[in-house]
Amino acid sequence: MGKIKAIFYDLFKDYRFIIAFIVVLLLTFLAILSIFSPYHPQRMYQVTRGLSPSLQHPLGTNWLGQDVFWQLTFAIKNSLIIAIVAAFFSRIIAVVVGIVSGYKGGTTDRVLTTIGDTTMVLPFLIILIIISMILKDWTKHLSNLGLLLAFFSWAWDARVIRSQVLSLREREFILVSVLSGMSTFKIVRKQLLPHVLPIVFTTFINNMSWAIGMEITLAYLGLGIDPTVPTIGTMLQTAIYRQALFLGLWWWLATPIVTAILLFVALYWLSVSISEYLDPRARFQRIGLRK
Amino acid sequence: MSFVKRYLIPRLIQYILVTFLGLTAVFLFPRFLPVSPIEQQLAQYQTFGVYVSPEQQEEMIQTLKQLYGLEGTLWEQFVVFWKRLFKGDFGPSLSRYPTPVTKVIGMSLPWTIGLLSVTTILSWIIAVLAGGIVGYYRKRWMEAFDIFVMIIRPIPYYVMALILLILLAYVFPIFPLSGGVGIARGLTFSWQTILSILKHAILPAFTLLIVGISWQFQSMKLIVQSVRTEDHVWYSRTAGVDDRKVVFNHVIRNAMLPMITQLGLQFGSIFSGTLITEMVFAYPGVGWILYDAVMKADYNLIMGIMCISVIAVTTSIFLLDLIYPFLDPRVRYR
Numbered sequence: 176m177g178k179i180k181a182i183f184y185d186l187f188k189d190y191r192f193i194i195a196f197i198v199v200l201l202l203t204f205l206a207i208l209s210i211f212s213p214y215h216p217q218r219m220y221q222v223t224r225g226l227s228p229s230l231q232h233p234l235g236t237n238w239l240g241q242d243v244f245w246q247l248t249f250a251i252k253n254s255l256i257i258a259i260v261a262a263f264f265s266r267i268i269a270v271v272v273g274i275v276s277g278y279k280g281g282t283t284d285r286v287l288t289t290i291g292d293t294t295m296v297l298p299f300l301i302i303l304i305i306i307s308m309i310l311k312d313w314t315k316h317l318s319n320l321g322l323l324l325a326f327f328s329w330a331w332d333a334r335v336i337r338s339q340v341l342s343l344r345e346r347e348f349i350l351v352s353v354l355s356g357m358s359t360f361k362i363v364r365k366q367l368l369p370h371v372l373p374i375v376f377t378t379f380i381n382n383m384s385w386a387i388g389m390e391i392t393l394a395y396l397g398l399g400i401d402p403t404v405p406t407i408g409t410m411l412q413t414a415i416y417r418q419a420l421f422l423g424l425w426w427w428l429a430t431p432i433v434t435a436i437l438l439f440v441a442l443y444w445l446s447v448s449i450s451e452y453l454d455p456r457a458r459f460q461r462i463g464l465r466k
Numbered sequence: 467m468s469f470v471k472r473y474l475i476p477r478l479i480q481y482i483l484v485t486f487l488g489l490t491a492v493f494l495f496p497r498f499l500p501v502s503p504i505e506q507q508l509a510q511y512q513t514f515g516v517y518v519s520p521e522q523q524e525e526m527i528q529t530l531k532q533l534y535g536l537e538g539t540l541w542e543q544f545v546v547f548w549k550r551l552f553k554g555d556f557g558p559s560l561s562r563y564p565t566p567v568t569k570v571i572g573m574s575l576p577w578t579i580g581l582l583s584v585t586t587i588l589s590w591i592i593a594v595l596a597g598g599i600v601g602y603y604r605k606r607w608m609e610a611f612d613i614f615v616m617i618i619r620p621i622p623y624y625v626m627a628l629i630l631l632i633l634l635a636y637v638f639p640i641f642p643l644s645g646g647v648g649i650a651r652g653l654t655f656s657w658q659t660i661l662s663i664l665k666h667a668i669l670p671a672f673t674l675l676i677v678g679i680s681w682q683f684q685s686m687k688l689i690v691q692s693v694r695t696e697d698h699v700w701y702s703r704t705a706g707v708d709d710r711k712v713v714f715n716h717v718i719r720n721a722m723l724p725m726i727t728q729l730g731l732q733f734g735s736i737f738s739g740t741l742i743t744e745m746v747f748a749y750p751g752v753g754w755i756l757y758d759a760v761m762k763a764d765y766n767l768i769m770g771i772m773c774i775s776v777i778a779v780t781t782s783i784f785l786l787d788l789i790y791p792f793l794d795p796r797v798r799y800r
Contacts, residue, residue, distance in 0.1 A: 191616070293487050300742075301741075304760055304768075391625070392742055396745070396760055415628075428632070432629065435625055439622070440617055442620065443616075443619065447616075
């Protein structure tokens, strides 16, 4: 417990971490608030349509007769679900591929690296568009879309993990554990994984923001999630598609855009400040030695 | 001669191999999907409630197979795919029926290339210079750049495009909302047409520039911060070499090299970035065509765009590899 306290104490010296942390907490709070929503997220014409922001409707209502604030709470929750599913599964693939190819080496390594490199060259956006076009009924659901996105984002991180495992493998403590008869699985779990976990953690955050962005892209094209289920992407798409600006309902369009920006910036700042914390050289550059 | 042997030929082989693998993947992956485009098309007709007799349906399947290049075994299809590719033939576009895909793409490609080449090169130059200067001097007021970049960088292209579109075309209507050239203006070579094209290109270009610069600015600054502590920089400074000379000749020139490699990768990511940006601005480039193709389920056109984008990305990386030795003498003389 004391250790976690010390880590947070160090992180809170960075103004970016403080801001990002507060924003993420706030958005998470909104996501949790969706449980108490008085309205059904998909049903239309529940309130008077086109009302501007007031005390009763903090973010106004849209042209479909939905309360924008409560829609937003659902949207954040759903977008976060997609992001967490995508990040979680792609991290699992990245860790397994990275450790296996780094630790095993030889042909296994070459095959896995080639597969990873090929996925990086491919125009993944177009492929993603086609897959979600053909499998429209499947990608409609939140966790399925997350799974699909996970398959497109492990390659680069697997490569980073592999290179780290490659250098760890030559270290003495690994040799000692091999010589003392530790099983390979136990070496991976007890010796390698703790060193790899920090990368996994920071890339998890980056990957989440990537997945949220991809969801918005797909929704913008009218693909991905069922358009009546609110996510940040579908909220944006509906507002654009229904000509929110020309109807004069700027709060309808501004809400998802501002939320998206807050979320992207907060996640980015979190990952930057955490990875700087994990890299002592960068920490020195920031805290001390400044001329 | 040894340069050709040791540098050029391995890269050429790698280029051909990666392009081949990429195109093969483009060929293979729709064929491994559980749903075939033909069944989907037929299902679409059935939802319209059109009665089709079994013979007619069989005929339709055959015609569709021919259109999609799905006849014969997988191997035969593969051979046909390559034969067609070398002839530059992706079949007819399904949404603009008799027009061949190559012609549709050929019409939109100049727009994308024009937009992309200018913004990529310009953003790279600005980012390298700004990153170099800010990273070297580290004055107090320059931190404003840092904060600006920290906010802009995580925002994806399309969100940025939307913000600019709303601010500069709707709230303050300075720029046109969409399109590549004014309505009802033919593509004649006149001063007004060029002006109109430029005016339409400013917002998409600005989106790509702003995001591209902030991405590259940050990595340039990081590289410069490590280069500026190197011995040769320190020596030239103590020897009394002019500060400006140190920055441009010693720091930026060295830090530039990894940035050139990044330019190749950047090209790939900007390529997908322009796709979305074009969709937002309805700019008549490849991205807009792709959006249209997705909306109308124009399978051939999508395949064509995919092949071209694989070739574009690998070729640009290869070309940068070719230019690299001219900029880095260490590679040239090894």
